[in-house]
């Protein structure tokens with residue numbers, strides 16, 4: 197196990213043997229880079245929660261060493277250690293007799309913040325996780341939906357602005373649609389906050405969606421692969437990982453592979469103020485019966501087809517809905533193609549400037565490229 201300069205959490209040969217002799221984690225080494233989100237994934241009982249709880253010393257390791265920002269956690273005072281680490285527990289665990297605001301202000305209160313400051317911080321965080329404090333701060337947990345409770349759990353973990361966040365199945369207790377929305381919200385939040393996050397899930401889709409890196413564990417905290425999501429899906433290290441990520445891992449890979457803007461196909465493009473005669477001349481010379489129409493700043497206006505050109509007296513572009521932002525994934529691209537029954541999709545930048553088109557052929561090529569560039573790397 198090498199320790200890199202910017203590792204925030206380092207596990208070195210960590211083990212947990214319970215008094216009854218059962219071994220939850222045998223010998224786990226793992227390093228979480230500062231500012232990144234690492235997803236620990238594996239079957240039920242493989243030692244994920246145990247691993248997480250050893251980092252904030254809710255469970256004491258029986259062997260090995262854990263470093264937090266370079267400091268051995270066993271030498272730190274457990275109470276102050278925990279206050280510097282946000283923790284979202286499995287099943288949310290809000291205090292039922294405290295209001296939402298009091299729940300969120302738990303750690304600031306423990307830290308003896310001034311009451312007004314703690315309240316203001318709680319309201320700020322509720323806002324951040326999408327709950328209007330005016331409507332929600334004074335409610336009690338039982339007056340919230342499952343998704344809202346999970347948002348409160350995330351807000352509570354962020355309250356004292358800890359650099360490190362441990363999350364145990366943070367979006368586990370809600371239906372798949374709410375979960376997807378919470379995951380999106382959390383990704384946006386994390387982009388802003390840049391915390392170091394160790395997140396536990398048994399859901400491979402959640403792991404590859406949220407994780408910068410994914411650690412796949414087998415029973416006893418046995419680390420089988422530690423890699424980018426695309427590599428775990430595209431090049432599983434062994435049969436266990438392959439089985440765990442599932443036979444439809446190819447489909448899953450679509451969701452974690454971005455489109456490659458440098459590999460887009462070109463398309464005939466005309467400016468909306470181009471004289472019609474000129475457009476017709478170019479259309480006759482083109483080998484596709486359509487063209488993209490852009491304005492003077494290259495922003496997409498729409499498209500025109502050859503049949504329209506034949507009879508038109510002005511260049512009137514048809515609106516085009518089959519578009520994608522440059523940061524979209526291959527899955528987004530397929531989904532747009534299917535939704536609009538489109539043979540090609542226009543890719544746009546932040547200002548809706550036209551960058552090129554994607555076709556089913558180019559998508560297939562992109563998927564093949566992504567396998568070639570994701571050979572499994574060594575563990576650790």
Ligand SMILES: Nc1ncnc2c1ncn2[C@@H]1O[C@H](COP(=O)(O)OP(=O)(O)OP(=O)(O)O)[C@@H](O)[C@H]1O
Pocket residue numbers: 214215216218219220239240241242243244245246247398
């Ligand atoms: N107090 C304990 N005494 C003995 N064994 C324990 C104790 N707590 C947990 N274990 C065992 O340690 C193993 C790992 O448990 P852990 O909670 O870490 O699993 P997990 O990967 O989080 O599972 P899940 O996905 O179901 O939450 C399990 O086999 C569990 O039965």
Ligand SMILES: [Mg+2]
Pocket residue numbers: 244245246286364
């Ligand atoms: Mg668990």
